[in-house]
Amino acid sequence: MDKIAIIVAAGAGTRMGSDLPKQFLLLAGKPIILYTIEAFIQAVPGIKIILVLPQNQLAYCKTLVQNQAYKDQLTFTAGGNTRFQSVSHGLALVPEGSLVAVHDGVRCLITPDLIKRSFAGAASKGSAIPVVPVSDSLRAIIPQEEGQTSHSIDRENIRMVQTPQSFKSTLLKKAFARPYENSFTDEASVVEAMGQPVYLMEGDPKNIKITRPFDLIVAEAVLQQRAQV
Numbered sequence: 001m002d003k004i005a006i007i008v009a010a011g012a013g014t015r016m017g018s019d020l021p022k023q024f025l026l027l028a029g030k031p032i033i034l035y036t037i038e039a040f041i042q043a044v045p046g047i048k049i050i051l052v053l054p055q056n057q058l059a060y061c062k063t064l065v066q067n068q069a070y071k072d073q074l075t076f077t078a079g080g081n082t083r084f085q086s087v088s089h090g091l092a093l094v095p096e097g098s099l100v101a102v103h104d105g106v107r108c109l110i111t112p113d114l115i116k117r118s119f120a121g122a123a124s125k126g127s128a129i130p131v132v133p134v135s136d137s138l139r140a141i142i143p144q145e146e147g148q149t150s151h152s153i154d155r156e157n158i159r160m161v162q163t164p165q166s167f168k169s170t171l172l173k174k175a176f177a178r179p180y181e182n183s184f185t186d187e188a189s190v191v192e193a194m195g196q197p198v199y200l201m202e203g204d205p206k207n208i209k210i211t212r213p214f215d216l217i218v219a220e221a222v223l224q225q226r227a228q229v
């Protein structure tokens with residue numbers, strides 16, 4: 001089965017608060033989105049990548065990759081107002097009968113190893129969703145008429161969900177034919193909404209999503225550590 005990646009990078013980056021969308025900010029001198037693209041290029045020789053970008057950044061992103069040897073492996077399309085819409089736009093370009101990995105453009109510390117395991121999981125199980133355990137204690141908040149109460153939650157059975165989330169394309173296309181619901185935070189939630197269970201696999205604690213300025217500091221430190229190995 002052909003392997004295709006949809007890298008969604010059409011968000012506004014509100015929580016980062018930078019003028020330039022966070023997917024284009026520099027990490028150790030290189031735009032975040034290039035780290036993400038290059039991990040997929042390294043993981044799967046010849047992979048086709050669909051890059052979903054803000055309409056007004058398409059031209060800029062093309063200039064970032066114009067001198068890269070892999071530029072012909074990239075297809076560009078504009079995103080939508082929600083992550084669900086952005087994935088839908090990418091999925092429209094995915095051929096039937098392929099394996100598709102959907103990845104956040106801002107999870108730039110993704111490793112080729114995780115990408116390969118993700119495609120392998122989807123090939124054998126139909127889906128592969130990387131998860132990691134929770135380190136902190138957890139509490140559920142119960143709103144009251146006045147104020148709130150809370151109670152602790154057993155973290156043993158809780159996992160944090162990452163990307164890439166990989167699927168057989170027939171399954172993911174069928175799931176994304178559904179109308180949008182607010183509970184759709186990722187591909188797994190969309191697939192589950194049509195009654196199809198998803199297969200979990202081990203993620204990578206370093207595969208963080210660059211969301212706020214602090215995450216840039218962490219990512220720089222991880223890159224420095226990798227450069228020393």
Ligand SMILES: Nc1ccn([C@@H]2O[C@H](COP(=O)(O)OP(=O)(O)OP(=O)(O)O)[C@@H](O)[C@H]2O)c(=O)n1
Nearest residue numbers: 008009010011012013014015081082086105106
């Ligand atoms: N309409 C959207 C929203 C998000 N994304 C992408 O989905 C990934 C995860 O989203 P998030 O980190 O929340 O990015 P933003 O939506 O950009 O951030 P914020 O919520 O702070 O505005 C990012 O790579 C982002 O670019 C997208 O392609 N299209």
Ligand SMILES: C[C@](O)(CO)[C@H](O)COP(=O)(O)O
Nearest residue numbers: 083104161162163185186209
């Ligand atoms: C897809 C995701 O990265 C999985 O953890 C996450 O749900 C994206 O959430 P966001 O609110 O769009 O950042």
